[in-house]
Amino acid sequence: MRNDPRVFSLPRWRPIRWLTDAGPDVPQEIRAALIRSLYGTLPIFAGGVLNTLAVSTLVAYRMPRPEFLLWCALEYTICLARFVVLIVAQRAAGERRRTPTDLYILLGLAWAGSVGYGTFISLVSGDWVVATLACLSAAAMVGGISFRNFGAPRLAGAMIVLTLGSCCLAAPFTGEPLLLITFLQIPFYLASMSVAGFRLNKMLIATMRAERESAFRAMHDSHTGLRNRAGLAEVIAVRSHGLAALLYLDLDGFKAVNDTHGHGIGDRLLQAVADRLRAGTRAGDVVARLGGDEFVIVTDLLAPAALTAFSATLMGEISAPYDLGLEHPVTIGVSIGIALAPEHGTDLDSLLGAADAALYEAKALGKSRVTLAAPRKVA
Known part of the structure; x- marks a missing residue:
């Protein structure tokens, strides 16, 4: 049934x-x-x-x-x-x-x-x-x-x-x-x-x-309730013939929080980030966690200006202090790499590869930045 x-x-x-x-x-x-x-x-x-x-x-x-x-x-x-x-x-x-x-x-x-x-x-x-x-x-x-x-x-x-x-x-x-x-x-x-x-x-x-x-x-991450890699692949497969953008997010400063305060606080921080991502995305957007402190958002926003504004809003939400029951609130940042479908591919691996390269560039520029993947080279 x-x-x-x-x-x-x-x-x-x-x-x-x-x-x-x-x-x-x-x-x-x-x-x-x-x-x-x-x-x-x-x-x-x-x-x-x-x-x-x-x-x-x-x-x-x-x-x-x-x-x-x-x-x-x-x-x-x-x-x-x-x-x-x-x-x-x-x-x-x-x-x-x-x-x-x-x-x-x-x-x-x-x-x-x-x-x-x-x-x-x-x-x-x-x-x-x-x-x-x-x-x-x-x-x-x-x-x-x-x-x-x-x-x-x-x-x-x-x-x-x-x-x-x-x-x-x-x-x-x-x-x-x-x-x-x-x-x-x-x-x-x-x-x-x-x-x-x-x-x-x-x-x-x-x-x-x-x-x-x-x-x-x-299809979902057991810790945050967001889609996992398999669930994300399902979403990409459904949208394989449509236009979409994939945002690859990597938290800046998460490892320091996790090492300093322990995995329990780190897990609570990841859950709080997931909640903010849910609240900060639109009804048609899909949010996933690939593991560790890496998150992905699939959206139908395509214009560079709209994607930049959307990313800036997400960065502001994630960078706001977190009250995790410690003596002082915790603050982290986020870097974002963006790939477009079908420009950078139509399957999950291709899109993640392009977005990861853009994310690496954002990290190299000083973190807490957003970078759009470069166009694919035509052989």
């Missing part, structure tokens, strides 16, 4: 939100993935739909009474509506537009209710063939509901009640006292499936949290 680029909208209607609620403190990304799982795929959808359409059609053919013809018409109408909404939702999700999630879930409930209605009228019809077909269809549908919708256990429970609850309602009208046992069977079945659904949902969320945290650690 994590590799599916489509984004399905979260429900907006309060009852639907309650039915699909993933629980407290669940990240938005995981909530979206759980909603995506409720849509399933066209083959899964077709399997369930063909079952109920075939059964309702055969039953209506065997017993062409108004109530069975109504059931058949309901099945075709609801399934067609669900198919259309599913196609619309999948296209909208692929284009990152709002999807009709509330309507899709509401139609799913209507489908379960239609199957329940068919089961009721089949049981009270007195025709054991019709009753058997309807009950087998309902049982098959409940199996699919339980398997596919454990991402929303309340929704699964509601659909099971709508589908099999009719067995309890029909039992007193069948003339078979033995069927009254359904008043025990169905509630116990619903309870057991609900418990299983909530447990599976809990396990699924825990697994998705672990995957999310693992992916974050793979």
Whole structure:
């Protein structure tokens, strides 16, 4: 599910939100993935739909009474509506537009209710063939509901009640006292499936949290929370065909602070620098830490004057004193080398190489300076 680029909208209607609620403190990304799982795929959808359409059609053919013809018409109408909404939702999700999630879930409930209605009228019809077909269809549908919708256990429970609850309602009208046992069977079945659904949902969320945290650690620096080299490479790869600037920052005076006051103070200083870089960059900028006291910023600012002004602002922010709990505030500086894409390359190594050369020049000129990489030589 994590590799599916489509984004399905979260429900907006309060009852639907309650039915699909993933629980407290669940990240938005995981909530979206759980909603995506409720849509399933066209083959899964077709399997369930063909079952109920075939059964309702055969039953209506065997017993062409108004109530069975109504059931058949309901099945075709609801399934067609669900198919259309599913196609619309999948296209909208692929284009990152709002999807009709509330309507899709509401139609799913209507489908379960239609199957329940068919089961009721089949049981009270007195025709054991019709009753058997309807009950087998309902049982098959409940199996699919339980398997596919454990991402929303309340929704699964509601659909099971709508589908099999009719067995309890029909039992007193069948003339078979033995069927009254359904008043025990169905509630116990619903309870057991609900418990299983909530447990599976809990396990699924825990697994998705672990995957999310693992992916974050793979792409981010554990100390500052900024992107690491792998995360930076991912950003550069995405922007490889666009225009961007890479600023390579190296702190001036950090080693002296670290050697004098210890690694604990040095780590706190790095975290403080990272916080200032986050605050000093724009929404579309990307900040990364390569290790030690080296940081990188990727920005779409390209004009030399704009880059110089941006760098000067960053240098001013980083050079301001840091209160790290020592007797006196700590002050450091920063030198910056700048490379441009695609002028100096489109991959991370090329851009870092050009920016590092510019950074070396800035250091040689007396530190706390900014230097733009020289144009690449054409062979």
